[in-house]
Amino acid sequence: MMLLHYFNAFLVRAVLLFLCALAMPVLANEPAISIENAWVRAVPPVSATTAAYFTATNNGDAAIRITGVSTEIAGAAEMHDMSPNEDGTRSMRRMKTLTLAPNESVTFSPGGMHLMLFRLNHVPVEGESVSICLLADDAMEICQDFVTKK
Ligand SMILES: [Cu+2]
Incomplete structure (x- = not known):
């Protein structure tokens, strides 16, 4: 149970990082x-x-x-x-x-x-x-x- 919980937390973080990486170039090109x-x-x-x-x-x-x-x-x-x-x-x-x-x-x-x-x-x-x-x-x-x- 504990292990699964850690794994989920890791997965969530990995997904968040991935989404941030995707969003970054878009933000950089956003007209100021x-x-x-x-x-x-x-x-x-x-x-x-x-x-x-x-x-x-x-x-x-x-x-x-x-x-x-x-x-x-x-x-x-x-x-x-x-x-x-x-x-x-x-x-x-x-x-x-x-x-x-x-x-x-x-x-x-x-x-x-x-x-x-x-x-x-x-x-x-x-x-x-x-x-x-x-x-x-x-x-x-x-x-x-x-x-x-x-
Ligand atoms: Cu004019």
């Missing part, structure tokens, strides 16, 4: 960026462009450099920022990269940084979810469902 409050602006069905917003947080211990955006519903997608002009108006400009330091959080919101989706091949309707991926160095892809709203 989390995305919240992701939404796409609902636009009229004839629109060729729309914008998307979110908050991204780098939960890892290394800086992450975002280098691009991709989504199936648009021919092209870019990160944009708004910057002031000399006459007091503001224009949007493309940001080619955005680096998030460890524990840093950035918010893309109306009037500020935003994702611009060009040449829409599908205009999402209010309530529809759209997958948008941020592309980062080391072939990292952070994909998130963005909900469409006004």
Whole structure:
């Protein structure tokens, strides 16, 4: 009885170790960026462009450099920022990269940084979810469902 008990304990430990070994590579590849409050602006069905917003947080211990955006519903997608002009108006400009330091959080919101989706091949309707991926160095892809709203 005693021997069987020890054997079982050993087996449980062996199985746990095995499961940990399996889980480890998965955890290592998990994107360190989390995305919240992701939404796409609902636009009229004839629109060729729309914008998307979110908050991204780098939960890892290394800086992450975002280098691009991709989504199936648009021919092209870019990160944009708004910057002031000399006459007091503001224009949007493309940001080619955005680096998030460890524990840093950035918010893309109306009037500020935003994702611009060009040449829409599908205009999402209010309530529809759209997958948008941020592309980062080391072939990292952070994909998130963005909900469409006004
Ligand atoms: Cu823009």
